[in-house]
Structure formats: structure tokens, C-alpha cells
């Protein structure tokens with residue numbers, strides 16, 4: 001059985017002309033870990049992956065596999081399995097011949113090739129499909145052949161670049177489970193690139209959030225969701241309500257609600273006068289006709305759009321200055337309300353996090369948008 005490789009990236013830098021695709025990035029990956037690179041388009045995920053696989057050269061830094069530099073080795077000598085979004089199978093070769101290809105290139109004796117190909121196809125549940133051409137296989141089956149081909153030479157590290165992006169939702173869910181099963185069965189290290197935060201959250205031991213060629217934060221899905229290091233991570237991981245605020249003193253921020261300035265609690269606010277956002281997840285926001293004495297933070301507004309999703313409801317509350325706060329609650333908990341009803345939006349301050357504005361954040365006064373979803377997620381930011 002293969003055992004996973006340890007991967008060490010130190011101060012990696014890669015430029016394409018004047019574009020800095022990866023900037024001074026460092027990362028340590030433990031043997032057998034499943035690490036996902038998540039981030040917006042153009043943030044450097046693929047370039048980092050390609051630097052590891054050897055498909056791209058680098059301008060600076062070091063990449064070590066089990067303590068040994070691999071940068072001077074050509075891609076095919078690194079012994080790393082790679083799967084891309086587009087299966088890249090040879091169309092004129094059967095599934096079995098496709099899987100055999102890396103072994104033949106490594107001059108593995110014929111008798112061993114047959115046995116290894118059989119085992120690899122079995123691993124991806126395609127034992128009976130070896131004789132088919134790629135065009136005679138579904139998208140999901142082709143991707144499984146690509147996976148078998150990447151695993152057949154028993155690499156200790158597998159790189160996957162959006163391998164499921166071309167598949168439909170149901171097939172993608174099934175393949176996520178398959179990939180996890182295979183990774184756990186083999187014990188190999190996996191680095192996985194995706195745009196899809198659900199995929200990242202369900203599959204990974206560790207998620208690295210990329211932003212403009214750097215890693216903004218690395219941690220478990222729960223770390224990133226519950227303790228985002230900055231506004232970029234908070235916005236990228238899940239949905240969030242974000243209220244533009246300014247800190248007033250320890251544990252409190254000021255929020256301009258129309259003509260009024262309200263004081264809201266924010267445990268992690270320290271010195272006064274810092275601009276930023278108060279971040280509260282929609283699942284921690286309750287909407288009620290009365291103030292709930294158990295919740296220490298409250299704003300008033302009018303019911304906007306209410307959407308029903310079967311298991312839960314999303315209620316939008318429009319504040320006086322036309323900002324929207326969104327609440328997501330199980331249907332039986334959600335307030336039955338009609339558009340225009342006057343209500344309280346409330347939360348417990350232990351669920352509110354103050355995050356200072358960074359250079360890239362939009363903070364154009366109180367009318368700035370403060371509610372959005374991650375890349376490709378739900379809609380809508382500012383109201384009106």
C-alpha cells in the first residue's frame with residue numbers, strides 16, 4: 001500500500017510577465033492529508049498545483065517531497081498522479097490501455113501491467129469496462145478512468161485540478177464520496193483544486209484559501225467558517241451578513257442605522273476608531289415581532305423577500321437605510337411574516353465577529369453592500 005508523501009512549499013513565487021500568479025507562498029502538507037486549494041478565478045491555485053506537478057517552472061522558492069527538492073526533476077520523474085477537469089484520455093485507446101500508459105512509459109514488465117491495470121480499474125469500480133473506448137463511457141466513467149490512470153503507478157501524492165467541474169451535481173456528489181474512499185483506502189496525500197466551497201468543506205482535512213497569489217488562511221473548514229482571519233475569507237466561505245461599522249471601544253462597535261447610530265456588541269473589537277465589518281452568519285440571525293431577551297444584539301427593519309427552500313427559509317429584513325440582513329432558519333422556527341411587516345433582527349454577540357477593512361474591501365459609507373454569497377453562490381448584495 002502506498003503511504004502519503006509529505007509536501008513542503010517554501011516561498012514559492014511564479015510570474016507570467018508582469019502578472020504575479022503566486023507570491024511568496026509557503027505551505028506544509030502532512031502525509032495522507034487531503035488538502036484543498038479554494039479561491040476565486042485567477043488566485044493562483046492551478047499555478048501552484050502545476051509548480052508541484054512540474055508542468056510549470058517557478059521563479060523562486062522551493063518544493064520538497066518527503067524532504068527532497070523536486071524542482072530540478074522533469075514532471076514525469078516526480079512520480080505524482082495528476083487528474084484534470086477534462087479527462088485527457090487518449091480517444092483511440094481503450095480504458096485499459098489508457099490506464100496502462102504510465103506503466104508502459106515506466107517500462108513496467110507486461111505481466112505486471114495487466115495485474116496493475118486490473119487492480120486500478122477495480123479500485124474505481126470499472127473492472128468490466130477495460131475494453132471500452134472513452135467515447136463509449138459516460139463523463140463520470142471517463143473521469144474514473146483518468147483517476148485509475150493517475151493512481152496505477154502508485155504515486156504517494158495525487159493532484160486534482162477541478163476534476164468534477166464538468167459533471168452534473170448528482171454525479172459530482174457521488175464522485176466526491178468515491179474520491180474520499182479511494183484516498184482513505186490508499187492513504188495517499190491529495191491536493192485538490194476547486195471553486196466549489198461545499199466540495200472543499202466536505203472533502204478536505206485542510207482548506208487553503210487563495211487570494212491574489214497568496215494563501216489568505218489555511219485551516220479546517222470549521223476554522224475558516226467560524227474564525228475567518230479576514231473579510232476576504234469570511235466572504236468566500238459561506239454566506240455572511242456584513243454590517244459596516246466602526247469600533248467604539250473594547251467589545252463594541254457603532255453602526256449607522258439611518259439617522260441613528262447604534263451600539264452593537266463585538267467581543268473581538270479592541271481599540272476604538274477602526275473601520276470594518278461586523279460579520280454575522282444568516283443561520284445565527286433570528287427574526288421576531290418582539291425583542292428576544294436571550295439575544296443581546298438587535299436592529300429593526302421591515303420584512304423583504306422570504307424564500308422557501310423546503311428544509312429552511314431565508315428571510316430578508318430591510319433596515320431603515322435600505323441595507324438587508326438575511327436570516328436562514330428551519331421552516332418551523334422562521335417567523336411567518338408578510339413583506340413590509342416591522343420586525344426585529346437579532347443575534348447573540350458571540351456569533352458576531354468584527355473584521356477590519358483591508359485594502360481590497362469596498363467600504364463606501366453605510367450604503368455599501370454587506371451581504372453576499374461566495375463565488376457562484378446565491379444572489380444579491382445591496383438593496384435598491
Ligand SMILES: Nc1ncnc2c1ncn2[C@@H]1O[C@H](COP(=O)(O)OP(=O)(O)OP(=O)(O)O)[C@@H](O)[C@H]1O
Nearest residue numbers: 016019020021039040041042043044045046047048
Ligand atoms: N500560462 C500563463 N500565461 C500568462 N498568465 C498566466 C498563465 N497561467 C496563469 N496565468 C495568470 O496567473 C494568475 C493565476 O492563475 P491560476 O490559473 O493559477 O489561477 P486559478 O486560481 O487556478 O484560477 P482558476 O480557478 O480560474 O483556474 C492569473 O492572473 C492568470 O491569468
